[in-house]
């Protein structure tokens with residue numbers, strides 16, 4: 001059985017991520033989505049919510065591709081997480097040239113630690129290539145339309161999470 005690990009922060013999962021997940025399913029029998037706990041990065045959504053959102057977004061993909069999808073939160077080294085879940089490949093998405101430098105270094109370092117795990121890079125469809133969770137959050141915070149970047153479910157989750165402050169401010173402004 002070929003197992004792949006697709007790691008990330010998924011804060012929150014975007015249509016760019018789901019595109020990569022869908023494509024990765026064609027390469028493996030089981031795809032483990034590694035959700036980095038990333039306390040230092042100060043994620044907007046707590047781990048439990050990021051896990052629930054990824055599980056919900058992936059249910060349909062697992063059904064349509066026939067690939068088993070599991071969600072696995074992790075806080076240790078990526079290469080150790082890959083060994084923990086029995087993955088022989090790590091899947092990463094590439095958006096722009098700017099992603100390359102960091103990913104190139106990561107592959108080098110990971111290979112030095114474990115040469116048996118291969119990293120595979122996938123690119124999303126052109127339509128989804130530019131999507132980044134960080135920018136989606138920024139746009140949502142400023143009241144922009146994010147419907148082209150995330151699913152309706154994530155759009156609602158974002159507005160609920162960002163609304164308390166905005167809603168209170170609007171209520172004060174409105175008297």
Ligand code: ADP
Pocket residue numbers: 007008009010011014015016017020091092093094095099122123124128129130131132133
């Ligand atoms: P990280 O903190 O590891 O960058 P992210 O959740 O932002 O975590 O991204 C996880 C992975 O998904 C990374 O490999 C990232 O390059 C990839 N990715 C995210 N958005 C896209 C996209 N729109 N197109 C292709 N790959 C993407």
